[in-house]
Amino acid sequence: MFTDWIKEYTPFFSNIGTFLKILKYVPGLAGKISSSMSDFEEDNDLNINEVYEKLEEGGINIGSNIYTSGYLLPYGQVFMPYTYTNGLFSPASQKEVDDFNKKHKGTIHELPKGEILFQKKEFIIPTKKLNPHNNIGCAFLYDEKFDGFYSEEKKKLYAKPMLVLYDTSRHTQYLNHRIEIKGKLCIVPTEIAKNLELTYNDTMRDICKNFYRPFSESNNLICISLLHEKSKVKCKNGSDIRECMSDIELPIFMEAKIDQIMRKEIPEKIIESFLPNTYGKYLGIGEYMPALQTEGNKAITFPSTNNINVAYRNGNIGFYMNTSLTNQEKYARDLEQYVRYINNFAIDYKNFCKKELGKAGKMEITFISDDTKRNLFAGKYSACVFEEEGFKDLPEADWMLNR
Structure with a gap:
């Protein structure tokens, strides 16, 4: 059984150094994972909103074969910004x-x-697109009623997906489509939540409750795996989300450290001087327009004259934009504007630090909605750098080296 599990998941783990290294420091975890994986049991036709309840009630088990359907998207709301503000x-x-x-x-x-x-x-919680690891990808399955990541009309509800592991060589063409799937219900170790940026925030737990229950005794983090050879996927008629839906707003976000600026008084005034789309500059009055803070929030936001919003909190800055998931021309146009805006800000920050503090400062990016776009921000002439992941110096897990 353990050998079968390794065969199924080896491509996934071969490039997740962080997770493998963690295993050495969690005694018995490998055995716990392998014992939870079993052959397909009975077939279960379920809505994704029913899976966890059925599991908790004992109606299905880890290793059960699950039939379900919905929209398979590469984006999930699994990150709460440090600079979050509700206004x-x-x-x-x-x-x-x-x-x-x-x-x-x-x-x-x-x-x-x-x-x-x-x-x-509303500051809609941004989406995150997860990088594939070797030939294994992570995606999010939304139910058939999905019409956006967030809906004010529906009493301000967030869509609640199920986490799905898929084979990039077999299933990539199903992303952004309405599909029917047959897969295996699996436990994902809690430690892998680091890759999802999951937190213990009440809002995040509600959004991710179909696959993430941090206070559960055993089934903390589950997924539907399409990696088993018996898994099946097929598109439903009119399945391409870009064709069957007129517009889906996609909230994108980048967060970075600019903590050197805290050595000066009123850092928000300095930030405002870097921003081209503030109200004061629009009016041409050349005066500082105070940043606004919604009551009860620690972050502040600068009134924007376009679709790019900036929030600041304690040496951290966030750049927020709503673009379109379904209109590719609008997405490309918005992203180009967004990248130029952030890179120009980073250059201004670098020059300010050199002039006022005596040393050029780099803007250290700590989060980006789509990591595949990092080359647009980090390069030879860029003033941006990316915060590196932890656990770099941990030794390899013995059980993987000797398998």
Whole structure:
């Protein structure tokens, strides 16, 4: 049984050095994992929202064969930013401006032509796209009712996916499609949650509750594995999400350390001087417009005149944007603007540190929504660097070296 499990998961573990190294420091974990993997038992046709409850009730077991369906996406909301704030201040839509002016026509509140009406918007928790490890990828299965990662109309609900492991050589073409799958229910060791950036935040636990229950006695982190040779995947009719849905907003995010700036008074005023899309610069008044803090939050945000919002907290800065998952032209256009914006900020920060503090500063990126885009930010002439993962110096796990 253990040999079969190794054969199935060896491609996955061969490139996850961090996880393998952790195993040596968790006695008995390898045995626990292998004992939880069994041959397919009975078939279970379940909605992804039912799987964990059935498992807890004893209706299914780890190793059970699961049939289910939904949208398989590479994006999941598994990260809570340090600079999170529940209020972002951005321009209202043209319709909202027109409605506002219609209501206030002929009064002192009517907006002059070209003026901006600011609106407080929700900071939607950003998505994360996980890198494949060797030929094993992590994706997220959303149920058939999925119409976005977040819905204000549905009483501010987040979509709640199931974690799926897939073979990139066999299943990549199913990403961003509505599918039916047959896979094996598996335990994923809690230590691998580091790769997902999962936290003990109440909101995160609610979003990820279909596969993540940190207070469960044994089944803390589960997934549906498509790595078994008996697994099956097929697309449903009209399955491409980019064709069957008009628009799905994709919240993207980058967070970085700029802690050198804390050596100066009013760091938010310095940050504002780097930003090209602030309200004060739009008006051309050349004066500092104070950053705003929503009551009860520790992070502050700068009123933005476009779709890029910036939040700051204790030497950490976050860059937030909503783009489109379904409109590829809009995604490319937005991403290009986003990359240019961040790189320009990093250069300004570097030059400021050199001039004011005597040493050029690098902006250290600690999180990025899509790690495959890191080459757009880190290069020979970039002022950005990436924070390296931990556990670099831990020895290899003996049981893997001697298998």
